[in-house]
Amino acid sequence: MNAENRNWVAVGALDDIPRQGARVVKTLAGCIAVFRTADDEVYALDDRCPHKGGPLSQGIVHGASVTCPLHNWVFDLATGLARGADEGSVAVTAAKVEGGQVLLAADDLARAARP
Amino acid sequence: MTKPKLVIVGNGMAPGRMLEFLFDNSPDTFDVTIFNAEPRVNYNRLMLSPVLSGEKCYDDIITHGNDWYAQHNVTLHKGAKVSMIDRAAKTVTSENGLTAAYDKLVVATGSNPFIIPLPGKELDGVLTYRDLEDVEKMLDAAQRGGRAVVIGGGLLGLEAAAGLKMQGMDVTLLHLMPTLMERQLDPAAGHLLAEEFKRRGIDVLLKANSHEILDDGTGRVGAVRLDDGTKITANIVVMAVGIRPATTLAQATGLEVNRGIVVGDDMRTSDPDIFALGECVEHRGTCYGLVAPLYDMAEVLADNLAGGHSAYTGSITATKLKVTGVDLYSAGDFAEGDDREEIVLRDAAAGVYKRLVLKEDRIVGAVLYGETADGPWFFDLLKKRADVSEMRDTLIFGQAYQGGAPLDPTAAVAALPDDAEICGCNGVCKGKITKTITEKGLTSLDGVRAHTKASASCGTCTGLVEQLMQLTLGDAYNPAAVQPMCGCTQLGHDDVRRLIKSKGLKTIPDVMQQLEWSSSGGCAKCRPALNYYLVSDWPDEYADDYQSRFINERAHANIQKDGTYSVVPRMWGGMTSSTELRAIADVVDKFEIPAVKVTGGQRIDMLGIRKEDLPAVWADLGKAGFVSGHAYAKGLRTVKTCVGTNWCRFGTQDSTGLGVRIEKFMWGSWTPAKVKMAVSGCPRNCAEATCKDVGVVCVDGGFEIHFAGAAGLDIKGTEVLGLVKTEDEALEHIVAVVQMYREQGHYLERIYKWARRIGYDEVRRQIVDDAGRRAAYFDRFVFSQKFAQVDPWSERVSGKDKHEFNPLAIVSAEAAE
Numbered sequence: 016m017n018a019e020n021r022n023w024v025a026v027g028a029l030d031d032i033p034r035q036g037a038r039v040v041k042t043l044a045g046c047i048a049v050f051r052t053a054d055d056e057v058y059a060l061d062d063r064c065p066h067k068g069g070p071l072s073q074g075i076v077h078g079a080s081v082t083c084p085l086h087n088w089v090f091d092l093a094t095g096l097a098r099g100a101d102e103g104s105v106a107v108t109a110a111k112v113e114g115g116q117v118l119l120a121a122d123d124l125a126r127a128a129r130p
Numbered sequence: 131m132t133k134p135k136l137v138i139v140g141n142g143m144a145p146g147r148m149l150e151f152l153f154d155n156s157p158d159t160f161d162v163t164i165f166n167a168e169p170r171v172n173y174n175r176l177m178l179s180p181v182l183s184g185e186k187c188y189d190d191i192i193t194h195g196n197d198w199y200a201q202h203n204v205t206l207h208k209g210a211k212v213s214m215i216d217r218a219a220k221t222v223t224s225e226n227g228l229t230a231a232y233d234k235l236v237v238a239t240g241s242n243p244f245i246i247p248l249p250g251k252e253l254d255g256v257l258t259y260r261d262l263e264d265v266e267k268m269l270d271a272a273q274r275g276g277r278a279v280v281i282g283g284g285l286l287g288l289e290a291a292a293g294l295k296m297q298g299m300d301v302t303l304l305h306l307m308p309t310l311m312e313r314q315l316d317p318a319a320g321h322l323l324a325e326e327f328k329r330r331g332i333d334v335l336l337k338a339n340s341h342e343i344l345d346d347g348t349g350r351v352g353a354v355r356l357d358d359g360t361k362i363t364a365n366i367v368v369m370a371v372g373i374r375p376a377t378t379l380a381q382a383t384g385l386e387v388n389r390g391i392v393v394g395d396d397m398r399t400s401d402p403d404i405f406a407l408g409e410c411v412e413h414r415g416t417c418y419g420l421v422a423p424l425y426d427m428a429e430v431l432a433d434n435l436a437g438g439h440s441a442y443t444g445s446i447t448a449t450k451l452k453v454t455g456v457d458l459y460s461a462g463d464f465a466e467g468d469d470r471e472e473i474v475l476r477d478a479a480a481g482v483y484k485r486l487v488l489k490e491d492r493i494v495g496a497v498l499y500g501e502t503a504d505g506p507w508f509f510d511l512l513k514k515r516a517d518v519s520e521m522r523d524t525l526i527f528g529q530a531y532q533g534g535a536p537l538d539p540t541a542a543v544a545a546l547p548d549d550a551e552i553c554g555c556n557g558v559c560k561g562k563i564t565k566t567i568t569e570k571g572l573t574s575l576d577g578v579r580a581h582t583k584a585s586a587s588c589g590t591c592t593g594l595v596e597q598l599m600q601l602t603l604g605d606a607y608n609p610a611a612v613q614p615m616c617g618c619t620q621l622g623h624d625d626v627r628r629l630i631k632s633k634g635l636k637t638i639p640d641v642m643q644q645l646e647w648s649s650s651g652g653c654a655k656c657r658p659a660l661n662y663y664l665v666s667d668w669p670d671e672y673a674d675d676y677q678s679r680f681i682n683e684r685a686h687a688n689i690q691k692d693g694t695y696s697v698v699p700r701m702w703g704g705m706t707s708s709t710e711l712r713a714i715a716d717v718v719d720k721f722e723i724p725a726v727k728v729t730g731g732q733r734i735d736m737l738g739i740r741k742e743d744l745p746a747v748w749a750d751l752g753k754a755g756f757v758s759g760h761a762y763a764k765g766l767r768t769v770k771t772c773v774g775t776n777w778c779r780f781g782t783q784d785s786t787g788l789g790v791r792i793e794k795f796m797w798g799s800w801t802p803a804k805v806k807m808a809v810s811g812c813p814r815n816c817a818e819a820t821c822k823d824v825g826v827v828c829v830d831g832g833f834e835i836h837f838a839g840a841a842g843l844d845i846k847g848t849e850v851l852g853l854v855k856t857e858d859e860a861l862e863h864i865v866a867v868v869q870m871y872r873e874q875g876h877y878l879e880r881i882y883k884w885a886r887r888i889g890y891d892e893v894r895r896q897i898v899d900d901a902g903r904r905a906a907y908f909d910r911f912v913f914s915q916k917f918a919q920v921d922p923w924s925e926r927v928s929g930k931d932k933h934e935f936n937p938l939a940i941v942s943a944e945a946a947e
């Protein structure tokens with residue numbers, strides 16, 4: 016499927032997320048962490064670390080990575096892959112900013128909703 | 131057979147060096163006795179400026195400690211100023227009545243600072259800048275604050291002004307001439323330098339002719355008045371306007387003296403058994419004021435004393451300004467003349483200025499400002515009197531531009547000839563360093579310093595020496611003798627902390643830019659550390675960077691394994707009441723908090739709270755008078771107490787009261803790692819004070835203060851800091867030691883590790899022995915508390931950081947389909 020004809024869901028204003036920070040979007044299936052980097056890129060990952068379930072939304076954001084608050088695994092925000100020696104990945108939800116609004120890809124959210 | 135007796139008058143840098151040569155090459159030749167007017171061993175005078183600025187302490191700059199003298203059987207009379215030399219009897223006698231006979235005598239009395247004969251020059255608070263006493267007086271004055279007026283805009287004056295500023299004084303620098311360092315710099319470069327000093331908040335007054343120093347009415351300095359009538363208030367005046375060779379003793383002895391003590395090329399004075407060495411010497415009409423020539427003299431003298439026939443023929447000098455963050459290098463001679471030409475390169479935007487003075491196609495002088503890497507190369511060309519006509523057009527761009535593409539820095543060092551001088555202070559050339567590295571198998575900078583002396587004096591050539599090590603050892607060289615802070619930088623915590631202060635860096639991006647971070651935005655290791663250093667160093671100016679804090683310090687609660695949080699309110703000193711307990715019970719019921727536990731820190735933990743509920747939980751706790759217990763903070767945690775004289779039959783002091791007082795005074799402060807304290811009412815020590823970061827054990831006569839204990843990952847009993855009589859004194863000591871740790875600790879380094887790193891005695895010296903310093907630490911802590919002692923919970927109940935506790939959106943099933 017190509018990105019152009021996806022359905023997007025608005026979840027809030029970019030300014031509602033602190034730079035180098037994250038906010039949580041709750042869905043029926045679980046939480047999505049929406050990250051904003053220092054240069055205003057946004058990314059969205061499942062808010063569950065594959066290690067022991069740590070909430071990635073609570074981690075420190077640096078560059079395009081986040082460090083899990085529980086045991087310091089580091090994840091690439093774009094791919095959801097763990098960096099360095101750790102192995103694991105989190106599901107990515109496509110995200111973009113338009114007119115100051117943060118949009119998440121609806122089908123990814125739906126996938127997140129199906130266990 | 132008894133050895134001939136060598137007596138040395140003066141224990142400065144020159145004779146220190148001379149003895150090293152002597153002991154290395156001809157050990158056991160003499161029985162050596164030294165008289166030193168200063169009451170101490172030999173130290174590196176060049177490094178007084180870093181001591182003044184706080185970047186080093188006295189112990190760091192000792193070159194020969196007591197054991198060195200013992201090891202070489204040298205008798206050192208400390209605090210013994212020689213007042214008479216009897217040439218007939220061949221003895222010297224000191225003011226305090228010690229006499230020693232000599233076969234050979236070396237006079238190495240150094241020089242004296244010149245005091246301008248101004249009215250008021252004898253007032254209390256008029257200082258010079260020559261020895262450790264001077265530095266101590268300046269540091270003492272700095273602790274009391276106020277304004278320092280430094281007279282003299284040469285190397286010494288600039289270093290004094292920068293150091294006093296870093297110690298927190300207001301500083302005015304007066305210079306008689308229209309530009310700073312006019313002997314080395316032209317007006318434009320002098321201007322760059324003056325601007326840099328102004329940027330650091332130092333007032334620079336040029337063409338300022340001091341007229342008199344005014345009394346404040348009590349015999350102390352009050353102000354300085356200039357010729358034009360301007361009056362500048364001053365708490366101290368530092369005169370740094372030049373030096374005069376110290377020749378009084380030699381003159382009284384009847385030796386030939388001009389400006390300095392006259393010596394021949396063999397370093398002999400007019401008396402064949404008496405030699406002179408160092409700044410007190412005049413050789414071929416020249417007196418020197420830098421160490422490199424003195425070391426050349428030292429080598430010659432050592433050889434001649436041992437029976438050799440060496441000759442000293444004079445030196446050309448190069449120098450660097452030792453003010454962190456200002457790069458200035460100058461060598462040779464800058465006088466103008468018809469037969470001289472100049473090449474000047476300016477890059478105002480980059481703050482770079484370079485000037486070469488040429489005579490007959492040879493460099494005779496070089497000044498580099500802003501970028502000094504090529505200094506040694508120019509100096510080498512200068513000393514060799516190399517003909518530079520071939521490369522004249524590109525000369526000023528430096529070595530990398532000679533022939534082809536610019537080279538990387540190690541390649542530039544690789545291209546230096548073996549006899550190129552790397553360390554100007556100690557006259558060590560490249561070949562000697564590389565050879566010693568290979569021969570002795572050296573792998574650390576300290577090793578190279580110990581065996582070659584390169585970069586062991588003023589330290590400004592350290593970078594070059596490291597490049598040589600890299601070159602010689604390749605991958606075997608691991609400069610990580612200092613552990614870098616993280617993968618984003620080569621710098622260790624100490625360097626980063628020092629540079630934040632000295633370069634006046636006040637934001638995280640500023641630190642990363644100026645200190646050349648290799649990542650774009652740091653990482654989860656360095657950002658919290660930098661954030662702490664900035665909070666600690668600039669309490670009033672720095673705005674805490676929330677996103678650089680670990681989640682616990684952002685949410686002001688402790689994250690649990692299931693993503694819920696725990697909340698621990700303060701119970702001052704472990705004391706509580708029925709009202710407080712009732713409020714906690716109500717909160718637990720209202721929010722259905724699944725677990726309540728008494729912590730190991732004498733207070734109550736509520737565990738399993740949803741993040742969204744935190745502000746409401748705090749609101750209810752706040753109504754009952756609770757504030758955050760900072761159970762999550764790299765900051766003050768708990769002060770455990772026992773019941774003390776309030777109830778206990780053995781109590782000697784009010785340990786509960788003191789614990790509560792300490793906690794109320796210190797809560798809210800951020801520290802490198804968590805800080806836990808305890809106060810026990812008697813040596814039975816029921817509050818377990820002797821395994822805490824700081825602890826107090828009350829005794830009949832007062833309060834025994836402990837520090838540097840540990841009972842977590844490591845177990846370690848505390849060290850005793852000292853015994854004080856009153857509660858007030860106890861509080862002052864405790865606060866001061868914590869502030870010292872706040873200023874020096876590495877992020878995440880507990881007090882016991884920090885104290886072990888810098889030495890327990892050093893802590894005692896600064897906190898117990900030095901009342902002035904203790905008071906200054908105390909004051910700085912109190913100042914920073916003005917900005918830190920705000921309850922983070924009530925702030926958040928009032929709406930701060932709302933976004934932290936609420937989801938951004940709740941997406942329904944339909945929207946997602």
Ligand code: SRM
Pocket residue numbers: 688689690696698727728729730731732733735761767768806840841842843844880
């Ligand atoms: C709650 C408590 C245990 C308890 O149920 O009693 C506790 C709980 C935790 N301790 Fe502790 N420590 C608690 C008293 C202690 C004590 C005893 C004391 O303070 O008297 C120690 C030994 C003393 C010391 O600190 O040296 C202690 C040594 C540690 C250490 C090891 C520190 C070290 O450098 O050696 C850690 C790990 C760390 O900090 O990196 C730690 C870390 C933790 C953390 C924060 C683990 C974490 O990172 O999540 C736990 C958080 C639980 C929470 O959410 O509340 N806790 N911890 C105690 C809270 C005290 C308080 O009122 O604030």
Ligand SMILES: Cc1cc2nc3c(=O)[nH]c(=O)nc-3n(C[C@H](O)[C@H](O)[C@H](O)COP(=O)(O)OP(=O)(O)OC[C@H]3O[C@@H](n4cnc5c(N)ncnc54)[C@H](O)[C@@H]3O)c2cc1C
Pocket residue numbers: 139140141142143144145165166167168175176177178179210211212213238239240241259260261286376379407408409410418419420421422424449450452555588
């Ligand atoms: C703050 C500062 C920074 C400096 N920075 C640099 C620099 O960056 N680069 C550089 O090359 N140079 C620098 N210098 C200059 C350098 O320190 C001197 O050139 C060098 O110390 C002179 O060595 P000396 O042995 O001749 O004399 P000193 O080191 O001055 O030693 C003379 C000693 O003799 C003692 N003495 C004097 N009279 C008697 C007596 N009658 N009996 C017994 N003892 C006596 C004195 O108390 C003193 O301890 C600096 C100097 C200062 C003060």
Ligand code: SF4
Pocket residue numbers: none
């Ligand atoms: S000892 Fe401390 S860190 Fe370990 S489980 Fe218990 S509370 Fe947690």
Ligand code: FES
Pocket residue numbers: 064065066067068069083084085086087088
């Ligand atoms: S749960 Fe994320 S690193 Fe362990």
